[in-house]
Amino acid sequence: xxxxxxxxNTATERExxxxxxxxxxxxxxxxxxxxxxxxxxxxxxxxxxxxNWVSEHVEARSATMLNREDVPRPPRGEAVVEWFGDAHARVxxxxxxIDPAEEVWGFAGVNSAAFWQRRMAHETLIHRWDAENAxxxxxxxxxxxxxxxxDELMEVILPFQVRSAADALPEGTLHLHxxxxxxxxxCRISEGRLEAERIHARGDVAVRGTGAQLDLVxxxxxxxxxxxxxxxxxxxxxxxxxxx
Numbered sequence: 001x002x003x004x005x006x007x008x009n010t011a012t013e014r015e016x017x018x019x020x021x022x023x024x025x026x027x028x029x030x031x032x033x034x035x036x037x038x039x040x041x042x043x044x045x046x047x048x049x050x051x052n053w054v055s056e057h058v059e060a061r062s063a064t065m066l067n068r069e070d071v072p073r074p075p076r077g078e079a080v081v082e083w084f085g086d087a088h089a090r091v092x093x094x095x096x097x098i099d100p101a102e103e104v105w106g107f108a109g110v111n112s113a114a115f116w117q118r119r120m121a122h123e124t125l126i127h128r129w130d131a132e133n134a135x136x137x138x139x140x141x142x143x144x145x146x147x148x149x150x151d152e153l154m155e156v157i158l159p160f161q162v163r164s165a166a167d168a169l170p171e172g173t174l175h176l177h178x179x180x181x182x183x184x185x186x187c188r189i190s191e192g193r194l195e196a197e198r199i200h201a202r203g204d205v206a207v208r209g210t211g212a213q214l215d216l217v218x219x220x221x222x223x224x225x226x227x228x229x230x231x232x233x234x235x236x237x238x239x240x241x242x243x244x
């Protein structure tokens with residue numbers, strides 16, 4: 001259920017502004033439970049660095065991956081707050097100033113600006129949840145955006161992870177059922193490739209939840225016990241491991 005470009009850019013603006021607000025008012029030394037070994041300033045710095053890395057590719061219309069080492073590392077401590085704000089403004093300008101169909105290198109083999117417009121919306125959404133979770137109760141995720149995040153996982157991210165996987169792949173099938181809107185997925189691995197269909201069918205494990213819950217489970221932000229799970233939880237663990 002891909003959204004339009006304006007919706008993605010609006011989400012990146014909104015969710016990134018929420019990260020800025022947490023950074024400005026929160027404890028930058030606070031641990032981030034969903035990102036082990038990271039403090040809040042590390043999380044904010046990571047997201048700002050991603051913004052600058054993506055901006056380099058989009059601004060240059062680069063058809064190849066640029067050297068990650070050429071992107072300056074984020075500062076630590078309070079300096080990261082203003083630095084993040086600048087990186088956020090930069091990526092928004094870059095994403096709004098390019099046609100979605102223009103060619104730009106993308107790490108998952110989807111070489112278009114549209115890949116980054118969608119990816120930045122979901123990267124920012126999940127890390128906004130991480131940031132708020134570090135200092136209190138995270139706010140809700142927009143359910144339609146989160147459901148699109150499930151689609152992005154099935155269409156782009158997990159197929160890339162499967163192609164790149166060094167460990168054993170899931171052997172059972174996964175069925176996802178969204179409870180607050182349209183959305184059902186049946187996922188399987190066949191001959192080393194991910195196949196995902198938007199159908200109602202029986203899987204070796206089934207997960208029922210809102211769009212937000214499904215997105216958060218797949219990104220390992222909430223535990224399977226926080227949603228309805230039927231069937232082989234070991235199969236679910238194998239699938240969620242792909243999203244690391």
